[in-house]
Amino acid sequence: MIKIAAAVTAVVIFLIVLIALIIGKSASQKKDGVQAGLYKIRSLYFYFLIAAIVGVLFITLKPGAMPYTSLQSGEPALVVNVTARTWSWDLSTNQIPENSLVEFDVQSEDVTHGFGIYSPEGKILAQTQVMPGYTNRLRYTFTKPGNYKIMCMELCGVSHHNMMYDLFVGQTSDLKTEASKKGETK
Amino acid sequence: MTNVEKNKVTITRLTSLITVTVMVLFLVLVLLGFLMRVSQGAIIQLPPDFFYAIMTLHGLGMAGTLFVGGITAISFLLSKYVNLSTGLMKLNFGLILVGVVGLVIATLIGRFGAGWYVLYPLPFLEGAWPRWTVVTVIVSVMLLGVAWLLWQLDILRAIVVRYKLNGFLGWKYFSEKPEGEEVPPLVIISSVSVIAGALTTVFGALMLMLYLIQWINPDMHFNALLMKNLVFLFGHTIVNITMYFGLGIVYELLPNYTGRPWKSNKFIAYAWNAALVFVLVAYFHHLYMDFAQPVALHFIGQVASYLSTVPATVVTIFGAMAQFYKSGLKWKFAPLAMGLSLMGWLIGGFIAVVDSTIIVNNFFHNTLWVTSHFHTYYLLGFVLMQFAFIYDYFDVKSEGSSKLSLYMMLIGGYGIITMFAVAGVNSVPRRYASYVNIPFESVVKSGQSTAAIASIFALVLIVGVLLVYKNILSSFKNRW
Ligand SMILES: [Cu+2]
Numbered sequence: 001m002i003k004i005a006a007a008v009t010a011v012v013i014f015l016i017v018l019i020a021l022i023i024g025k026s027a028s029q030k031k032d033g034v035q036a037g038l039y040k041i042r043s044l045y046f047y048f049l050i051a052a053i054v055g056v057l058f059i060t061l062k063p064g065a066m067p068y069t070s071l072q073s074g075e076p077a078l079v080v081n082v083t084a085r086t087w088s089w090d091l092s093t094n095q096i097p098e099n100s101l102v103e104f105d106v107q108s109e110d111v112t113h114g115f116g117i118y119s120p121e122g123k124i125l126a127q128t129q130v131m132p133g134y135t136n137r138l139r140y141t142f143t144k145p146g147n148y149k150i151m152c153m154e155l156c157g158v159s160h161h162n163m164m165y166d167l168f169v170g171q172t173s174d175l176k177t178e179a180s181k182k183g184e185t186k
Numbered sequence: 187m188t189n190v191e192k193n194k195v196t197i198t199r200l201t202s203l204i205t206v207t208v209m210v211l212f213l214v215l216v217l218l219g220f221l222m223r224v225s226q227g228a229i230i231q232l233p234p235d236f237f238y239a240i241m242t243l244h245g246l247g248m249a250g251t252l253f254v255g256g257i258t259a260i261s262f263l264l265s266k267y268v269n270l271s272t273g274l275m276k277l278n279f280g281l282i283l284v285g286v287v288g289l290v291i292a293t294l295i296g297r298f299g300a301g302w303y304v305l306y307p308l309p310f311l312e313g314a315w316p317r318w319t320v321v322t323v324i325v326s327v328m329l330l331g332v333a334w335l336l337w338q339l340d341i342l343r344a345i346v347v348r349y350k351l352n353g354f355l356g357w358k359y360f361s362e363k364p365e366g367e368e369v370p371p372l373v374i375i376s377s378v379s380v381i382a383g384a385l386t387t388v389f390g391a392l393m394l395m396l397y398l399i400q401w402i403n404p405d406m407h408f409n410a411l412l413m414k415n416l417v418f419l420f421g422h423t424i425v426n427i428t429m430y431f432g433l434g435i436v437y438e439l440l441p442n443y444t445g446r447p448w449k450s451n452k453f454i455a456y457a458w459n460a461a462l463v464f465v466l467v468a469y470f471h472h473l474y475m476d477f478a479q480p481v482a483l484h485f486i487g488q489v490a491s492y493l494s495t496v497p498a499t500v501v502t503i504f505g506a507m508a509q510f511y512k513s514g515l516k517w518k519f520a521p522l523a524m525g526l527s528l529m530g531w532l533i534g535g536f537i538a539v540v541d542s543t544i545i546v547n548n549f550f551h552n553t554l555w556v557t558s559h560f561h562t563y564y565l566l567g568f569v570l571m572q573f574a575f576i577y578d579y580f581d582v583k584s585e586g587s588s589k590l591s592l593y594m595m596l597i598g599g600y601g602i603i604t605m606f607a608v609a610g611v612n613s614v615p616r617r618y619a620s621y622v623n624i625p626f627e628s629v630v631k632s633g634q635s636t637a638a639i640a641s642i643f644a645l646v647l648i649v650g651v652l653l654v655y656k657n658i659l660s661s662f663k664n665r666w
Pocket of ligand 1: 113
């Protein structure tokens with residue numbers, strides 16, 4: 001998704017610069033026909049733009065693709081309770097089975113934080129805000145084992161940039177039994 | 187001198203005074219930005235509390251400074267058509283100066299560092315910064331809010347007095363044969379801007395009142411989601427209408443250089459009325475990652491963000507192309523800056539549209555991608571419009587160094603925003619005082635190297651801005 005977004009952006013910027021160069025380098029022509037020609041392109045562009053907007057909205061606004069739990073079906077295999085506070089994370093478990101739907105129920109004890117899941121390669125995979133007074137539910141299915149990280153994605157004070165946590169994803173047999181840790185969160 | 191003439195002299199003096207103040211503040215705030223990038227690039231190391239404090243000042247300061255620069259330019263240009271209150275303008279300038287001093291003291295001395303958006307309840311986090319800094323920031327922003335509200339209401343009053351209810355938003359162009367005197371696009375754009383701005387400033391003021399209540403009585407608490415909606419309704423709108431002020435400058439001044447009229451018609455009327463609606467609901471895109479927000483509002487946010495491209499490109503960009511295309515104009519500083527500013531606005535806008543897609547925002551929210559977007563908007567859009575206005579206003583002679591200064595700003599500016607975008611694509615979070623402790627070497631490297639390279643581009647930008655200033659100040663006496 002990131003790569004597609006970046007590539008589309010680069011192409012569009014290239015087109016914008018190209019058009020700007022063509023307009024900027026155009027030779028002087030004081031006749032009235034100049035504007036009429038542009039306005040013809042404009043009506044074409046208008047219909048193209050409307051079609052593009054409708055099309056892209058249709059593709060990108062599919063409820064199932066949204067990150068919002070209320071739009072998603074299926075029951076999570078594991079619910080992880082997450083509590084954030086300045087400046088640490090508390091997870092009911094950080095041993096996550098691969099290929100199963102996991103739900104993170106995130107809460108804050110003080111200010112707003114951001115719960116961001118980073119892949120072992122350092123790419124952001126999913127995130128939700130951690131707002132005091134609310135429980136935000138983020139669902140994710142990890143398909144690869146490895147050492148994932150939680151990083152804070154919302155400014156929460158002077159140590160915001162140090163607020164991280166480990167997340168281990170693997171086959172159930174490889175995970176440490178953390179039964180003792182469950183329910184420990186305040 | 188008659189009263190009208192006196193009024194003109196006063197408005198001109200005030201415009202010169204505020205414009206120079208804006209130029210000084212802008213330069214100082216750019217230097218703070220440079221300092222932040224140098225620190226993130228690990229060339230020097232600022233203490234985190236100081237980093238977040240100057241980040242807060244940079245954000246609040248830029249939003250405020252550019253807004254004031256824009257509304258001042260618009261007021262001067264509007265004064266050709268309508269009668270603005272000079273007394274009120276003086277009062278507003280005074281209030282703004284006091285507000286600026288308050289913000290500088292609270293951040294640089296008190297180290298208040300909750301960010302420009304003072305996300306509730308972060309300002310009240312115990313032990314983060316002295317208690318006095320919180321009330322100083324609240325009251326300072328309130329003073330700015332009062333000044334902006336009064337200023338915007340005065341513009342609205344003056345416009346309605348002259349152009350009446352069927353004219354001030356260009357509604358009369360909806361009919362086939364509009365009657366009465368012409369309404370310049372600048373007037374319609376200004377009406378749209380100040381209506382959206384005044385309305386949302388009221389919501390911003392309400393929010394600040396609640397902050398003040400909690401400051402006085404720490405046992406009081408408010409709903410964090412409501413507060414976040416309020417701050418982004420206010421902040422998003424203020425930033426966007428600053429862009430609109432810039433577009434007003436372009437609509438008004440560009441025809442002087444191309445020799446082609448740019449008159450109101452039904453397209454312009456439809457476009458700007460639509461923009462008024464979209465700007466007020468598009469702010470929901472700032473809250474996509476708040477899963478507690480009703481999902482319908484997320485959808486509205488994306489649809490409105492997408493639709494806002496229609497009036498912007500179909501009417502404004504095509505209108506501008508019809509101005510430039512084969513016009514044979516001489517590429518002096520002002521028209522060149524205006525053309526380039528529209529390009530920056532378009533590019534910045536597209537970066538934002540990409541990010542306003544919910545399934546993309548999932549990956550880009552609060553990464554440096556977002557930072558890339560609004561720096562393009564501001565630095566390569568609005569600031570160029572503002573400088574075009576200033577050049578035109580002081581009647582600066584376009585000599586060789588004028589173009590050089592512009593190109594240096596472009597190289598510096600596009601370098602800065604490219605580095606932000608690259609870092610965003612590499613998942614580097616925004617608002618990190620330092621990348622050192624990020625547990626991925628690739629992210630640390632990307633964050634630090636893009637910041638270090640951006641510092642060099644920032645230096646090029648700063649030299650460009652200084653060159654622009656040198657040329658402007660040599661013509662300052664033209665308007666004093
Ligand atoms: Cu944080």
